[in-house]
Amino acid sequence: MRSVRYTPPLWRQWNLVWNFAQRDLKSKFKGSALGWAWSLIVPLATLGIYTVVFSFIFRAEPPDLGNGRDGVFVLFLFAGLTAWTFLASSINGGISGLIGTGALLKKIYFPPYAPVLGAVVAVGVQSLIELGLFLSVLLVLGNVGWSWLLVPVWAAVFTTFTVSLAVIFAVLNVTMRDLAHLVTIALQLLFYATPIIYPLTLVPEHWHSVPLRVLIEWTPFSQFIQVFRGLTYGLDAGSWMSWLTMVAWAALALGIAALVVRRRGGDLGEEL
Amino acid sequence: MSEPAIRVEDLSKVFRLHTERRSSLKEIVVRGRSRRAGSFQALEGVSFEVPRGTTVGLIGHNGSGKSTLLKILAGVYRPTSGGVVVDGRVSALLELGAGFHGELTGRENIYLNGSILGMSRREIESSIQEIIAFAGIGEFIDSPVKVYSSGMYVRLGFAIAVTLDPEILIVDEIIAVGDEEFQRKCFDHLFRLRNQGTTIVLVTHSMGLAAELCDTAVWLDHGHVRAIGPAPEVISEYLGAVNENEALSNDEPGMIRAGLDAVRSGSGEVQVRAVEALDQLGRPLPVVLTNEPLTLRVHFDVKVPVRDVTIGIGFIHENGTGIGGSNTREHGVPIQLEPGVGYIDYTTDRLDLMPANWRMSTAVRSHGHVYDMLEKAFPLPVRSSGGSTEGGAVRIHGRWGAAVQEDSPSTAPSAATP
Incomplete structure (x- = not known):
């Protein structure tokens, strides 16, 4: 005898998660003439706009490439933007994914995190395309190093962190619908508070005796993005401290996500 | 177990x-x-x-x-x-x-x-x-x-x-x-x-x-x-x-009034007022049950004396099909009416209408002239006292025999032996 809410272990639910991801991906591009091409055009366009604004108008100075050549601002930006887009789109996608699946949760029981995971996977597919494009360009420029081998490890930790945040916000948003709007604002703020479009060295060390640079450096988002940029653009494996910090943040987020799902996830069929 | x-x-x-x-x-x-x-x-x-x-x-x-x-x-x-x-x-x-x-x-x-x-x-x-x-x-x-x-x-x-x-x-x-x-x-x-x-x-x-x-x-x-x-x-x-x-919620048990959407036609010398459902002892019947005795009492007003009147009643299934009906002429009951109020009973020992939300029509006519006609005006919900597995609108009368197996050697000894 078992409970009616029998939930198979996570890896056995891949089919469901992947089908939710396919739903998100297919419905996103269905009916548009360029279809999948948009998943490349949109990030490239964003990249182009930031490049024009920051390298021609503000004349930002990117750090040198890992192989010693002069820095290329577009690539510097590309690294940070790819990682950030994955995080932000996953959180937003997870929130709308769970709300969009609400009617279904009233009819059939499945773990409420499944559509959120599906949304993250859908975003991840696009991020992988961007990552491939980015690494190809670096390869052409001869900026390749052993640090690239750590990229999958970094991706695993970052994905855990991102998935956990997406699940936390998506589940909490069902009972507190304002969260979606707050998250939008918070993500915008964090985008500028994270060294994505500017190098950390541009941040003043102190601002009215507030150690601004240290604060920004050690936010979880900065750590993930700086390490990724270090691995790919700077060919730098990153410090033990940075890696420990990232793993700690990911573990904390995962723990909170598990707690939220256990506390709030059970009755979503009634709340949605 | x-x-x-x-x-x-x-x-x-x-x-x-x-x-x-x-x-x-x-x-x-x-x-x-x-x-x-x-x-x-x-x-x-x-x-x-x-x-x-x-x-x-x-x-x-x-x-x-x-x-x-x-x-x-x-x-x-x-x-x-x-x-x-x-x-x-x-x-x-x-x-x-x-x-x-x-x-x-x-x-x-x-x-x-x-x-x-x-x-x-x-x-x-x-x-x-x-x-x-x-x-x-x-x-x-x-x-x-x-x-x-x-x-x-x-x-x-x-x-x-x-x-x-x-x-x-x-x-x-x-x-x-x-x-x-x-x-x-x-x-x-x-x-x-x-x-x-x-x-x-x-x-x-x-x-x-x-x-x-x-x-x-x-x-x-x-x-x-x-x-x-x-x-x-x-x-x-x-x-x-x-x-x-359903019976308790009915404040006028047994009395069936024409629905608000009913359309009355005819010259109006005689008019049907209501139909009453009664059991075999003449008591008002709050719920009409299939397979049970039923008397439908048709109440009417008469304004001027009329001769050779036929009064009829028809049953329409909830899907809109007219299933059947009956009138006084078919049963050879001659009716002469004087001004005033009155009623006529239609009785069946076993109601053959199956459970559904039926409607009734009434008609009062004489030699092709229509005094009063109310089509599908009276709601007649027919209910069942048990879950019936027979479908359809009306009960068909007939009997089943016992099942006989023709090719079984034990029950059908060869009739062809000389």
Whole structure:
């Protein structure tokens, strides 16, 4: 005898998660003439706009490439933007994914995190395309190093962190619908508070005796993005401290996500 | 006795009622968390067991907690206290095509819906041809489901559900929406599963279906189990209570007035006022039951003396078909009427109309002249005192003989021996 809410272990639910991801991906591009091409055009366009604004108008100075050549601002930006887009789109996608699946949760029981995971996977597919494009360009420029081998490890930790945040916000948003709007604002703020479009060295060390640079450096988002940029653009494996910090943040987020799902996830069929 | 397939133990479900839902952060911050203004006890202390391979029907009036219980069995809601344990793979069919995404094609939706229903990719792939054939929607399978008609939508949803091979099926009767053919397909499928030994829990409002399909029935009343036992007994008990309630809510028992939408025609020298339903002792009959004696008393007003009048009554089924009727001339009753009020009785020893919301027409005429005509004006709900498994609008009279097996050597000794 078992409970009616029998939930198979996570890896056995891949089919469901992947089908939710396919739903998100297919419905996103269905009916548009360029279809999948948009998943490349949109990030490239964003990249182009930031490049024009920051390298021609503000004349930002990117750090040198890992192989010693002069820095290329577009690539510097590309690294940070790819990682950030994955995080932000996953959180937003997870929130709308769970709300969009609400009617279904009233009819059939499945773990409420499944559509959120599906949304993250859908975003991840696009991020992988961007990552491939980015690494190809670096390869052409001869900026390749052993640090690239750590990229999958970094991706695993970052994905855990991102998935956990997406699940936390998506589940909490069902009972507190304002969260979606707050998250939008918070993500915008964090985008500028994270060294994505500017190098950390541009941040003043102190601002009215507030150690601004240290604060920004050690936010979880900065750590993930700086390490990724270090691995790919700077060919730098990153410090033990940075890696420990990232793993700690990911573990904390995962723990909170598990707690939220256990506390709030059970009755979503009634709340949605 | 073997282990039950489903065991429900002291199950209760309380829904919180907020006078005003404060689901946004601002409201919570500004006005504080909403007090738990009240709660609604949808189920209280419900316990029963469903033996393996049997079919159980959940019956009860609207709001009795049937759907809540069904959703708890399906895992959609969590019980407030008590619990449900099952032994086997549970599939729930509360709505067909619930997980369809409009932009995706039928084929893509088969994969999505199948995985939501718990099928693995391999299971879906091995049965996709069967699903497409069963749905019978032809080339539309590769069009987005947003262009589907509602009929195609449920057909595809049902085709996916059919390929599920559950050990325990939780099913809501309302899945059988659509045309007659589709409904029959749905019920055929339920019968097939039942014969294969699937344990089925069914919510239904159709007592005929419940009597035919279910071994046992659970009658829920305001969240409590009022009766549980063999389906025919529980159904009769339930119908008895329903009929009694209907009678109590009627302040003028037995009297049937013309509906507000009734259209009266004719010259008006004689007019029918009302029809009264009476039992064999002449007492008002609050609920008209099939297969029971019935007298219909037609009350009329007469304004001027009329000669050679024929009074007729007709019965129209709820689907609009006129099933039959009777008039005084056919029965050779000559009628002469003087000014004033009066009535005439039409009596049957056994009402052959089957349970349905019937309507009656009345007519008063003479040699082709119409004095008064009220078409489909009088509502006549006919109810049953037990779940009837015979379909149709009227009872057909006839007898069945015993079954004879012609090719069985033990019962049919060769007649051809010389």
